[in-house]
Amino acid sequence: MQHTLVDPVLLFDNEAYLIFKNPLFWVPVLQNTRKSASFACFLGCFCFLGFIGGLHCFLQRRILVGSGFRDRKKVGALMGSVVEEIRNGGGHSVVDVESKAGFGGGIEDVYGEDCATEDQVLTPWTASVASGYTLLRDPHYNKGLAFTEKERDAHYLRGLLPPAVLTQELQEKKLMQNLRQYEVPLHRYIAMMDLQERNEGLFYKLLIDNVEELLPVVYTPTVGEACQKYGSIFRHPQGLYISLKEKGKILEVLKNWPERGIQVIVVTDGERILGLGDLGCQGMGIPVGKLSLYTALGGVPPSACLPITIDVGTNNEKLLNDEFYIGLKQRRATGQEYAELLEEFMTAVKQNYGEKVLVQFEDFANHNAFELLSKYSKTHLVFNDDIQGTASVVLAGLIASLKLLGGTLGDHTFLFLGAGEAGTGIAELIALEISKKTGAPLEEARKKIWLVDSKGLIVKSRLGSLQHFKQPWAHDHEPIKQLVDAVKAIKPTVLIGTSGVGKQFTKDVVETMASLNEKPLILALSNPTSQAECTAEEAYTWTKGRAIFGSGSPFDPVEYENKLLVPGQANNAYIFPGFGLGLIMAGAIRVHDDMLLAASEALAMQVSEEHYAKGLIYPPFTNIRKISANIAAKVAAKVYELGLASNLPRPKDLVKYAESCMYSPRYRSYR
Ligand SMILES: O=C([O-])CC(=O)C(=O)O
Ligand SMILES: [Mg+2]
16 A cells, blocks of 8 residues: 655654655654654655655655644644645744645645546545534534634634524533433434434533433433334444454454544444344444443543444344344354454454553353453453443442441352353352452352352252353252242342343242342342343332342332332443543553452442432442542552553542543533
């Protein structure tokens, strides 16, 4: 591939760049001294163009001096403003242009495109300040009616907007009113996605200021329905699609994404979307939703977030037969073909974004999730939200619940329905915490934890036929088929549903829990709401108001015998945004289980007496940014302690530092 040098050298902040037609190839060549520009020209002679071209650069001495600009977007903007001044016939104080342009008439063929013969190929390119109509169409910069009079003049917006000027607060009020008029949750979701595409700042302002109300709209449970209908509501690509067609070209595909400074990738292959099963390429709603929470809840800037869907086909017959399906119409690739695509993807990610980019695996099926996590945790900064994020949030709730239940974690007995990613992930983290706290060996700690899968209680006699991730949970016991019988036999104090199948905590099961425990702790974690093992109302009614209840999807408070009972939402959304921020802040290069424990403890510490009084074991989402900053600080502290941090020196006050890193959705003023 040949890249044409268009302007020999830009010098920004004492850093010299060789400027090519394609801004992706702008090359920082030397730092520290302005004199380096000449050397950069000299270097350019040899590296890229050959002696003649380089000499031409040198003789022209087109040197632009700016300050404080290092990233492509800003460089592009500055370059654009220079171009603008030239277009307007003005000189530029910092540009030494030996102009051969005819400003008075005709446009100079600066890049030799006009005199190129017709069979010569050209690179279409642009580097300009967004203004006028383009500015209104750019969600990063668009402020809609909040553009001030001055900005409307300065940025060619006159006439493109109606005359009213609104504050961001007034825009927010108007939009919330509009949203509340939609009765169908999916319509609210679509309205929010439209807003995100139109005005990113306002989207995040709305989400941050109204988090309790809007979380169920852009995230679980509505995002589940959005994925099921993604084909028909799809308007605009919100992330990268990497399918089997892109095999061999994944690095190039990553380079097509407009942002370079990616810090978090959430990737799915769509095989197990929430508890809804294989939704193929339509799973894209999940990485998009998770990343909007990274920004709103964890303060990671939107430009640093990249949603990715890997499409290896789908086994969902309905989608395969749907003429409007947006993904590959073939059955899922498996085995070597699957592994090779994922390997190419993971290699390309590291090559393109470096060692410190966080890759969050989301909603992969069990058979791939465990393998991908164990394979890539050795070489990449990876985190599986369904295994580790869910584990960390549940452990936090359990630690907090000890205030209500009494005893230590090791005094309790845990029974799970569901032995997949979430079930075994939570079980393992509980065992690790018990083992750390008591000094007991991990195998010993595991004996307090029992799992039931679709074939019944996991016991030693089933060992031969168990998948590897279930094997550590095969304890000595006679086989039991039914959950209710397992509850009677094991006598758990805590019952946790991670089955992905709704309505499994029947009246019988919940009543048995209530007969065994004064305060039965019941967590119905499967998502979305339709897949929850029981509802909040069922849990409270069947235990006569004694249950401590949490669920993956949100449930409204329930009034039981004149008392308002508030269910907690044990959703990994409490953990992953702060956890990710902590990793990024410290420049972590690997995830370690101790960081998950640190996140759990940090979250549990945020539950106050006032929350306990309402029966809550999680703090409300209203203060989630503060909560995330605390989680981030504890996680980062652990990263430093383990020697896995690359951002040195360690900031003294990590909470303050976390807060200072957080993205703000407030509009900025434009010059
Ligand atoms: O997305 C959510 O709400 C929680 C989660 O990771 C899942 O259910 O897979
Ligand atoms: Mg998930």
